[in-house]
Amino acid sequence: MRLARLALLALALAATGAAAQPWRYDREERLRLREDLNAAQREPRGRYRDDDAHEARRHEVRRLREEVRSGRMSRDEAVRSYRDRFGAARPQHGGHGRLSPEERDELRRDVQEANRSLERRRGRR
Numbered sequence: 001m002r003l004a005r006l007a008l009l010a011l012a013l014a015a016t017g018a019a020a021q022p023w024r025y026d027r028e029e030r031l032r033l034r035e036d037l038n039a040a041q042r043e044p045r046g047r048y049r050d051d052d053a054h055e056a057r058r059h060e061v062r063r064l065r066e067e068v069r070s071g072r073m074s075r076d077e078a079v080r081s082y083r084d085r086f087g088a089a090r091p092q093h094g095g096h097g098r099l100s101p102e103e104r105d106e107l108r109r110d111v112q113e114a115n116r117s118l119e120r121r122r123g124r125r
Helices: 002-015 027-042 051-070 075-086 101-122
Strands: none
Touching: 051 075
16 A cells, blocks of 8 residues: 555656756746846846936036046036936936925835734734
């Protein structure tokens, strides 16, 4: 009886070769992964996707910095010129401006609630 169970278990494991080796991908999945990798390698690796716009900003900053150093323009004039051309300064913190104390408290409560919910789902509490 014990030998029969062992043989049945061995047969079941042999029949489910894919389940026994989850790191093996079928051909279509390998091709999809390869395409994703190739696409990622083709994309620019910098923070900026629009290299022309970024290059224009850098060139303008260099030019204005040189104007200020040579004394032909004050720093305030250079800042005004830059902001007129490219708009106001970029918002900080991932696209958000500074948070008000109420927004900060609300965000903190939301994060704490999300953490509690995650712990409950994992069964820790």
